[in-house]
Amino acid sequence: MRAISMISDQLPSDCWPVQQIAELEQHLCQRAKCSPYQLMWRAGEALLALISQHYATTQHCLVLCGRGNNGGDGFVLAYLLRQAGVKTTVVEASLYRERPSEATQAHSIWQVGQQNPSLTPYDPWPTDIDLVVDALYGIGLRHAPQTEIQSLIDRVNTHRAPVVSVDIPSGLDAQTGQPLGRAIYASSTLTFITLKPGLLTGKGRDHTGKLYLADLGFGNWCSDLTAPIQCLTGQDLCTWLPQRAASAHKGDMGKVVLIGGAEGSAGAIRLSGEAALRSGAGLVRVLTHHSTIMPILTARPELMVAELTPESLNAALEWADVIAIGPGLGQSDWAKNALNQVKLSKKIMLWDADALNLLAIDPDKRQNRVLTPHPGEAARLLGISIAEVEADRLSAANRLVERFGGIAVLKGAGTIIADDSFSPAIAYVGNPGMATGGMGDVLTGVITAFIGQGLELSHAARAGVVAHGHAADLVAEDNGMRGMLALDVVDKLRISVNPLHDNDD
Known part of the structure; x- marks a missing residue:
């Protein structure tokens, strides 16, 4: 097989809600004078390129074609594979x-010269x-x-061959990332024109490969448009974390106060403190x-540690540039x-863990705050079930901002960052190795440290989530995911938070 064009796994920052993609495609086709049928051919050629580059040893390809335009893409690919000498x-x-x-046209092209009937x-x-190529359903499935x-989906998921999904794994909601009943588990997904939210967050991360x-x-046409949703990757760290001035000193880099660690819970606040330092x-x-x-x-002498009392807290609040509260805090009278x-x-603050549980009991709304709930905490804050949070993570994050103000960081697969000032963002970093205790405490320290270093609140939240997930990806690259510890991520933060390598010329 011959590759027709290059396919990128370096994802762009643009992500569009599903309900706007048909209008976007129509707009782009009009500007570029490209018909829907020509667009279908471009999709088929791109699929051939992906297979040529990443599945070049394919001898016999099975293409599953639905009745819509997604299936039309599949028919074009089947024709091109046959022309390239691949049994199809x-x-x-x-x-x-x-x-x-246009799908009818593509089907007719496939049938020309085809000796064996379709299955x-x-x-x-x-x-x-x-x-196996999955071209059953596109992004319009509801x-x-x-x-x-x-x-058919069950047969695909139990078959031994790798699976390439066309635009989105069939059965997956392209907006929420939730399966609509059965959904394909793809080895790879080639999506077209722009990213879709459901590929980046929730169960979509399981199905997309x-x-x-x-x-x-x-690409050039899309760059002229402002996407309603951002996709964040490790490539963005350079934007947020410039080199430091040669004259920088510790007073310039933020005075951070972290509050938590009830009796028996030293680990949580220690992780936050060490992550802030790193x-x-x-x-x-x-x-x-x-x-x-x-x-x-004893574990980290660089931290300044004192007993939490009304007097010490009052002095710390006066001293601090930024405050974080919650890791290991508990819900006792001492914590309340x-x-x-x-x-x-009135200073900028971050609330995590038990501070969020207490907020759910006594809610308030303020703009000088970052909230960092996991789905369980988000469910308590919104008065809904965890399943309802996970069913539409973007909507849940936006509802947190509407109800509590400030910035909401909804943690999980494809962490969502939402606020009133910027487009919502989905962080395409991190991995299942992070499913262990202490990871959220580390994130608290990272975001708080970035706020202290002068990043605007929304940028600090975005940069913190990405640096945290990127560090975890570095751990996974070195040692695998299973057995990853929160302190392993802290150790890799020095790489993630120095994307420009401060010591380089």
Whole structure:
């Protein structure tokens, strides 16, 4: 096979809501004088390029084609594969639906010179299939696939061959990332023109596999438009974290106060403090329970640690540039009194962990605050179930901002950052190795450190999430995901927070 064009796994920052993509495609086609049928051919050529580059040993490809334009892309690919000398079998699904005109054209091209008839969803597959292409459903799916397609999806998911999905894994909601009943588990997904939110967050991260994008020749046109959603990757760290001035000193790098660590919970606040230091904070003061002072100081002597009392907290609030409260805080009267005292401050602050649980009990709204809930905490804050939060993570993050103000960082696969001033963002960093205790405490320290170093609040939240996830990806590259610890991520932060390598010429 010959590669027709290059396919990028370096994802752009632009991401569009599904309800606006049809209008976007129409606009781009009009500007570029490209018909929908020509667009279908570009998609098929891009798919051939992906297979040529990443599945070059394919001998027999099975292409599953639905009745819509996604299926039309599949027919174009099947034709191109056959022309390239690759044995190709097509399964035609949803036989009783009428095809759009351009998909009908693509189907006709595939049929020309085709000696063997297409298979139905119920026919057995050839035994030598070594690649499956999923072109069943596109981004317009709004309900569970019909029964025959669900059975077909099950066959794909249990087959030994790798799977390439066209634009989006069939059965996945392109907006929310939630499966609509059955959904394909792809080895790779090639999406077209722009990113879709459902590929980046929630269960979409499970189903998408390795994500690639082909702009289909519209890259320059898209760059002139402002996307409603941002995709954040490690490439963005250079934008937020410039080199330091040669004359910089610790007083310039932020005075951070971290509050938490009830009796028996020294680890959480220690992780936050160490992460703040590793992320470049100049001075980090920890206020904690008297029983946790020595364990924290012994582990990290660079932290300034004192007992949390009304007097020490008042002095720290006066001293601080930024305040974080919550890791290991608990919900005792000791914790509630501290939070009530922090509420009186007008300084920028971050609330995490038990501070969020207390906020759910006694809600307020303020703009000088970052909230960093995981889905369980978000559910308590919104008075809904965890399943409802995960069903539409973008919507849940926006609702947190509407109700509580400031910035909401909804943690999880594809962390969402939402606020009133900027487009919502989805962080395409991190990995399942982060599913262990202490990771959220580390994120608290990173974001707080960036605020202390002068980043605007929204930029600090974005940079903190990306640096945190990028550091975890570095850990996974070195040692794998299983067994990753929060302190392993802290160790890699020095790489993530120095994207420009301060010592370089």
